[in-house]
Amino acid sequence: MKKLLPLFFLGLTTILFAQTAQDQQSIKEIFNEALKNGKAYPLLKDLCLNIGPRLSGSPGAAAAVEWSRHIMESNDFDSVWLQPVMVPHWVRGQKEIARVINSKKMGTMNLSVCALGNSVGTGPAGVSAPVVEVKSFEELKQLGAKAIQGKIVFFNRPMDPTQINTFAAYGGAVDQRGGGASEAAKLGAVAVIVRSMGINLEDYPHTGSMRYAENVPKIPAIAVSTKHAELLSKLVKEEKELQVYIETHCEMLDDAPSYNVVGQLNGSEYKEEIIVIGGHLDSWDLAQGAHDDGAGCVQAIEVLRLFKMLGIKPKRTLRAVMFMNEENGLRGGMKYAELAKVKKEKHIAAIESDEGGFTPRGFSMMATDAVKNKIKSWKPLFEAYGLTDFNHPGGGADISPLAPSGTALIDFSPDTQRYFDYHHTPEDTIDKVSPRELEMGAAAMAALVFLIDKYGL
Amino acid sequence: MKKLLPLFFLGLTTILFAQTAQDQQSIKEIFNEALKNGKAYPLLKDLCLNIGPRLSGSPGAAAAVEWSRHIMESNDFDSVWLQPVMVPHWVRGQKEIARVINSKKMGTMNLSVCALGNSVGTGPAGVSAPVVEVKSFEELKQLGAKAIQGKIVFFNRPMDPTQINTFAAYGGAVDQRGGGASEAAKLGAVAVIVRSMGINLEDYPHTGSMRYAENVPKIPAIAVSTKHAELLSKLVKEEKELQVYIETHCEMLDDAPSYNVVGQLNGSEYKEEIIVIGGHLDSWDLAQGAHDDGAGCVQAIEVLRLFKMLGIKPKRTLRAVMFMNEENGLRGGMKYAELAKVKKEKHIAAIESDEGGFTPRGFSMMATDAVKNKIKSWKPLFEAYGLTDFNHPGGGADISPLAPSGTALIDFSPDTQRYFDYHHTPEDTIDKVSPRELEMGAAAMAALVFLIDKYGL
Numbered sequence: 001m002k003k004l005l006p007l008f009f010l011g012l013t014t015i016l017f018a019q020t021a022q023d024q025q026s027i028k029e030i031f032n033e034a035l036k037n038g039k040a041y042p043l044l045k046d047l048c049l050n051i052g053p054r055l056s057g058s059p060g061a062a063a064a065v066e067w068s069r070h071i072m073e074s075n076d077f078d079s080v081w082l083q084p085v086m087v088p089h090w091v092r093g094q095k096e097i098a099r100v101i102n103s104k105k106m107g108t109m110n111l112s113v114c115a116l117g118n119s120v121g122t123g124p125a126g127v128s129a130p131v132v133e134v135k136s137f138e139e140l141k142q143l144g145a146k147a148i149q150g151k152i153v154f155f156n157r158p159m160d161p162t163q164i165n166t167f168a169a170y171g172g173a174v175d176q177r178g179g180g181a182s183e184a185a186k187l188g189a190v191a192v193i194v195r196s197m198g199i200n201l202e203d204y205p206h207t208g209s210m211r212y213a214e215n216v217p218k219i220p221a222i223a224v225s226t227k228h229a230e231l232l233s234k235l236v237k238e239e240k241e242l243q244v245y246i247e248t249h250c251e252m253l254d255d256a257p258s259y260n261v262v263g264q265l266n267g268s269e270y271k272e273e274i275i276v277i278g279g280h281l282d283s284w285d286l287a288q289g290a291h292d293d294g295a296g297c298v299q300a301i302e303v304l305r306l307f308k309m310l311g312i313k314p315k316r317t318l319r320a321v322m323f324m325n326e327e328n329g330l331r332g333g334m335k336y337a338e339l340a341k342v343k344k345e346k347h348i349a350a351i352e353s354d355e356g357g358f359t360p361r362g363f364s365m366m367a368t369d370a371v372k373n374k375i376k377s378w379k380p381l382f383e384a385y386g387l388t389d390f391n392h393p394g395g396g397a398d399i400s401p402l403a404p405s406g407t408a409l410i411d412f413s414p415d416t417q418r419y420f421d422y423h424h425t426p427e428d429t430i431d432k433v434s435p436r437e438l439e440m441g442a443a444a445m446a447a448l449v450f451l452i453d454k455y456g457l
Numbered sequence: 458m459k460k461l462l463p464l465f466f467l468g469l470t471t472i473l474f475a476q477t478a479q480d481q482q483s484i485k486e487i488f489n490e491a492l493k494n495g496k497a498y499p500l501l502k503d504l505c506l507n508i509g510p511r512l513s514g515s516p517g518a519a520a521a522v523e524w525s526r527h528i529m530e531s532n533d534f535d536s537v538w539l540q541p542v543m544v545p546h547w548v549r550g551q552k553e554i555a556r557v558i559n560s561k562k563m564g565t566m567n568l569s570v571c572a573l574g575n576s577v578g579t580g581p582a583g584v585s586a587p588v589v590e591v592k593s594f595e596e597l598k599q600l601g602a603k604a605i606q607g608k609i610v611f612f613n614r615p616m617d618p619t620q621i622n623t624f625a626a627y628g629g630a631v632d633q634r635g636g637g638a639s640e641a642a643k644l645g646a647v648a649v650i651v652r653s654m655g656i657n658l659e660d661y662p663h664t665g666s667m668r669y670a671e672n673v674p675k676i677p678a679i680a681v682s683t684k685h686a687e688l689l690s691k692l693v694k695e696e697k698e699l700q701v702y703i704e705t706h707c708e709m710l711d712d713a714p715s716y717n718v719v720g721q722l723n724g725s726e727y728k729e730e731i732i733v734i735g736g737h738l739d740s741w742d743l744a745q746g747a748h749d750d751g752a753g754c755v756q757a758i759e760v761l762r763l764f765k766m767l768g769i770k771p772k773r774t775l776r777a778v779m780f781m782n783e784e785n786g787l788r789g790g791m792k793y794a795e796l797a798k799v800k801k802e803k804h805i806a807a808i809e810s811d812e813g814g815f816t817p818r819g820f821s822m823m824a825t826d827a828v829k830n831k832i833k834s835w836k837p838l839f840e841a842y843g844l845t846d847f848n849h850p851g852g853g854a855d856i857s858p859l860a861p862s863g864t865a866l867i868d869f870s871p872d873t874q875r876y877f878d879y880h881h882t883p884e885d886t887i888d889k890v891s892p893r894e895l896e897m898g899a900a901a902m903a904a905l906v907f908l909i910d911k912y913g914l
Contacts, residue, residue, distance in 0.1 A: 035618040161893070162489040164842055200892055359816075359874045361843070385621055386818070386872075388845050415843075415872060417816050418891040434875040435657055436618070 020381070023454075027381055027447040030306055034446070037309070038439030040302040043071065044295060044357070048288040048430040055117075055285040056325040057089030057256035064281050065259045068297065068322045072263030075305050077320075079266075082259040085335040087325040089256040090118050092285055093249030098193065098222060101128060101245050103235055111232065112225040114286060115250040116177060116194065117209040117328045119221040126247035127152070127191050127220065133236050137175065137183050149188035152244055155180045156195045156233050158226070159420065166416045167355065170197055174208070181221040182213035191220045191246050195229040199420050202226050206424040207284050209328040220248050260332045261322040265304055269315040275452055276319050276350035277303045277445060280326035280398055287428040291419060295357030295438055297322050299412070302442035303449055314453045316348070323398035326354070330397055337401030347407040348457045351445060352396030357438035358414035362387045363448060364394025367408035371457050375410070378451050387444055389413055408457055412445050477838070483907060484838055487763055488900040494766070495896030497759040500528060501752060501814070505745040505887040512742040513782040514546030514713035521738050522716045525754065525779045529720030532762050534777075536723075539716040542792040544782040546713040547575050549742055550706030555650065555679055558585060558702045560692055568689065569682035571743060572707040573634060573651065574666040574785045576678040583704035584609070584648050584677065590693045594632065594640050606645035609701055612637045613652045613690050615683070616877065623873045624812065627654055631665070638678040639670035648677045648703050652686040656877050659683050663881040664741050666785040677705050717789045718779040722761050726772035732909055733776050733807040734760045734902060737783035737855050744885040748876060752814030752895055754779050756869070759899035760906055771910045773805070780855035783811070787854055794858030804864040805914045808902060809853030814895035815871035819844045820905060821851025824865035828914050832867070835908050844901055846870055865914055869902050
């Protein structure tokens with residue numbers, strides 16, 4: 001026995017080495033195919049240039065649904081289907097106006113603004129009022145109803161540029177956009193202007209969703225470009241009587257029918273175990289939605305295409321899911337999880353790419369420690385491709401409704417240093433996407449799916 | 458003694474912890490200043506838009522020299538001076554022409570080309586000849602003089618897209634550009650066309666330097682866009698009689714006077730120990746030279762500015778060096794090392810940024826093992842900023858002449874996945890630079906200089 005044990009371990013070690021070498025080889029083939037013949041970039045170009053903006057409920061969104069179905073069918077996936085879901089149908093209407101109307105220094109001056117998604121409009125009469133600048137909800141509350149009543153509240157706390165994680169900087173500022181209108185309305189404000197969620201000083205505003213609290217008057221909300229936020233702040237400080245005129249024509253219509261689009265490769269051994277790879281198909285109305293989140297959609301499709309091209313027959317069932325309505329409702333993500341529950345489907349993992357089509361850096365996770373450790377144990381297989389960051393918590397919006405069912409949630413984590421230069425703006429266009437970075441992201445996701453499929457979780 | 462030793466080690470450990478915490482704090486301050494108030498990006502914008510192309514010997518290069526001196530003087534560095542150096546003076550002349558002249562399929566068709574730097578021109582008479590495609594010097598030699606005599610040789614080996622390190626892919630293809638003309642001329646070729654050093658299929662050619670071997674006829678060399686390389690390859694295979702006409706007007710003039718520009722902060726304790734931080738000031742004539750290498754220049758200046766702004770008095774002497782003529786001669790780098798030797802200066806480290814102004818990933822090094830290990834021991838201080846790659850060999854072109862003197866050579870290593878989309882092309886413009894990525898690179902370099910200055914090497 002004493003002699004056999006070392007031999008046993010030697011044998012085990014040999015097997016493990018061989019397995020690692022095999023996995024290295026498979027992952028190399030995945031990256032090679034993606035980097036030589038990847039189709040994510042041409043697909044994204046098509047989506048951006050021939051469909052373009054696709055806000056939930058819009059004709060663009062409907063076209064994107066048909067486009068996705070067509071692409072997945074023409075890739076010959078085992079099955080492709082639509083999941084009907086009712087979505088909010090918000091429309092911007094004619095171009096917004098915001099102007100400083102009585103500046104001693106500047107006279108009348110237009111501000112670079114856009115309505116925030118889900119906001120009510122002012123209608124053609126518009127709103128004129130003095131402006132009160134605040135940096136936080138706390139400051140707003142301290143000022144109190146007396147100071148706020150009848151005013152336009154200007155939320156001007158910038159994203160913190162010293163945060164290396166740009167999503168943390170976003171998280172530290174976005175409460176103003178999401179909840180600012182209702183917080184201000186509680187104190188009698190007539191409208192809000194929110195500094196755009198961008199780190200640089202820019203000429204263009206960033207749109208994005210806001211939500212109204214229940215039983216609070218709904219007041220119009222707009223975003224202002226970071227440059228004009230700086231200017232407005234200066235004017236407000238210098239001129240106590242300063243007034244701004246806002247005119248927006250946006251409105252929330254009745255919910256509209258739309259769809260998640262799902263394409264599947266059937267598992268050969270554990271068909272009932274499903275691995276979701278997803279992105280969201282809707283984008284803001286002002287953007288091509290190249291990085292947000294056309295990139296995630298085409299990468300999800302590309303993962304399945306890579307499996308097919310390389311002749312890798314998945315043991316488990318792989319699904320590319322184009323979620324609808326991430327931007328202003330998350331109805332698609334909720335519908336997907338609801339249907340999964342009704343059908344008693346077992347989702348072992350869901351991977352979302354919704355942080356842009358940039359160079360891959362790693363994966364973030366929300367899962368049990370055992371699952372996280374298993375995935376981290378694969379890190380050496382990824383390091384040669386520059387993926388070294390497996391330590392952050394995460395789990396994208398669309399897949400988050402799967403959490404209660406115990407699904408491991410995984411976010412693809414690219415380099416996001418320039419993500420918020422484009423996010424929710426007309427600058428989010430195909431020319432901001434590097435073909436190579438995008439394809440590498442798809443390869444990284446395919447490699448992770450390969451390992452999860454092979455070893456389970 | 459037995460009791461004292463643990464106490465001694467406890468004390469040492471406490472000191473080391475405190476030191477690490479101090480260093481962490483200093484590096485945090487460097488990044489914060491760079492990310493909040495960094496000046497690298499506005500400087501680069503100025504250089505790109507108000508000076509633009511600056512090939513050695515050109516008026517643009519002369520303007521860039523004056524610009525650098527002015528910027529460093531206005532930053533109030535302890536001293537700023539010029540190092541005279543004679544540089545090659547190559548001029549492109551009027552726009553190049555290359556056209557397929559007798560294709561049965563395409564008739565006459567212009568190709569997207571540009572002359573390679575240092576190449577002789579065809580002159581107004583041009584050259585017409587049949588085209589022989591090869592993928593390597595070996596293939597060329599196997600074909601032999603009989604097949605090559607009187608022909609245009611078309612070097613068409615692509616950069617390998619499956620190399621994750623794009624500089625390795627470049628290194629694997631660039632022999633064709635550098636030495637192809639002389640290799641072909643040895644066998645009697647009349648001109649060469651070289652596939653551009655780009656990974657994607659693009660409409661524009663990439664220029665770059667070539668060199669003639671001694672005692673071999675000098676024949677004209679041009680680069681063709683990757684898209685047209687594919688097309689030309691197809692035509693050459695299908696049509697045996699295919700001829701191409703090339704007309705270029707470039708020429709090498711007499712050497713011209715130019716300068717390296719040096720700015721210095723004096724060391725307070727070890728003044729004789731010099732740390733160089735450099736980039737190259739010259740760019741190709743077809744490019745703004747934003748990433749190559751305006752980025753490296755402004756980052757070098759920014760490193761010294763960060764020291765001044767944060768009130769960090771260097772113990773050692775810091776020099777920002779704008780090297781002249783990296784692109785087509787390296788005369789500036791050689792002159793700098795020559796003068797250092799003459800003056801018996803002690804350069805302990807030289808850091809170059811010449812791989813683009815992208816998100817920092819690490820540093821590559823050419824140094825003794827002791828020095829490399831010392832620098833690697835600082836890696837934990839950089840990981841929070843995404844710099845994890847300290848394992849590659851490296852040492853930029855301009856600083857390489859310092860190697861014989863024992864200087865530790867260090868390359869700043871950013872994410873280079875999209876570098877070769879722009880490299881040596883008109884696409885290398887300021888809009889391809891992310892302000893945040895550029896400033897983070899400067900901060901990363903400043904942090905490394907901070908540690909080298911504090912602890913020595």
